[in-house]
Amino acid sequence: MRRVLLAVLALTAGLVAGCDDAGANPSAKGPTAPAADAGGACRLLDFGMVNAKLGLNLSVAAGAQQDNTFSCVLQAAGASYPDLVLSVSTTTIDKDVFGSMIQPKDATAVEGLGVTGYQMQTPATEKAGxxxxxxxxxxxxxxxxxxxxxxxxxxxxxxxxxVPKVVELAKLIDLSSL
Known part of the structure; x- marks a missing residue:
């Protein structure tokens, strides 16, 4: 399951990578369009809410759907980073399966987020911070x-x-998920 989510996230990130205007990709929307207009999981995001919570200036969105997974990438116009990626997949698993199969072993539990939640820092890579x-x-x-x-x-x-800013944003998204 985690591999499917990562593959969809990579697909969505590819939609936005290098986009500097809405014309670069038909699913990407420019700085004046609401994030929700990009479709996919972007329907759960609002540039104002995200930027206020994270202290960023994200203004370009791209959404995608792969089977039962919806995803969204937000970036600043003309820049690949920072980026915010959201993926939402329907499931039949329960809390125990989530904890043993989905949640990374080195993650920390987050109280008050969904049925169960986690947080973790991720290390820099060759191409990203x-x-x-x-x-x-x-x-x-x-x-x-x-x-x-x-x-x-x-x-x-x-x-x-x-970390705490992203957790707070997650809690807002959790309240808006359908």
Whole structure:
């Protein structure tokens, strides 16, 4: 299941990577369009809410759907990072299966997020800076993952500072999930 989610996230990230205007991809919307217009999981996001919670200036959205998984990537116009990726998949699993099969072993539990949730920092890669991942099993039988990836060269402490902000955003998204 986690591999499917990661594959969909990679597909969605590819939709936005390098986009600097709405014309670069038919599913990407420019800085003046609401994030929800991009479709997919972007219907659960609002640029104003995201930027206020995270202290960013994200303005481009791309949404996608692959089978029962909806995803969304938000980025700043003309930049690949930071980016925010949201994926939502319907499921039949319960809390125990989520904890043993989906939640990463090194993640920390998040109280008050869905049926069960987790948070963790993610390390920088060759192409991207450090990040934050928050995942949860929503009460409406959906697996939701929200990740923020910072720009290359960003210090790990900036990702640590972002963890509570991403968790708070996740809690807002959880309240709006259908």
């Amino acid at each position: 450090p990040g934050v991942e928050v995942g949860w099993l929503a009460g409406n039988k959906r697996i939701i993952e929200l990740s923020l990836r910072l720009a290359p060269g960003t210090a790990d402490d900036k990702a640590a500072e972002a």
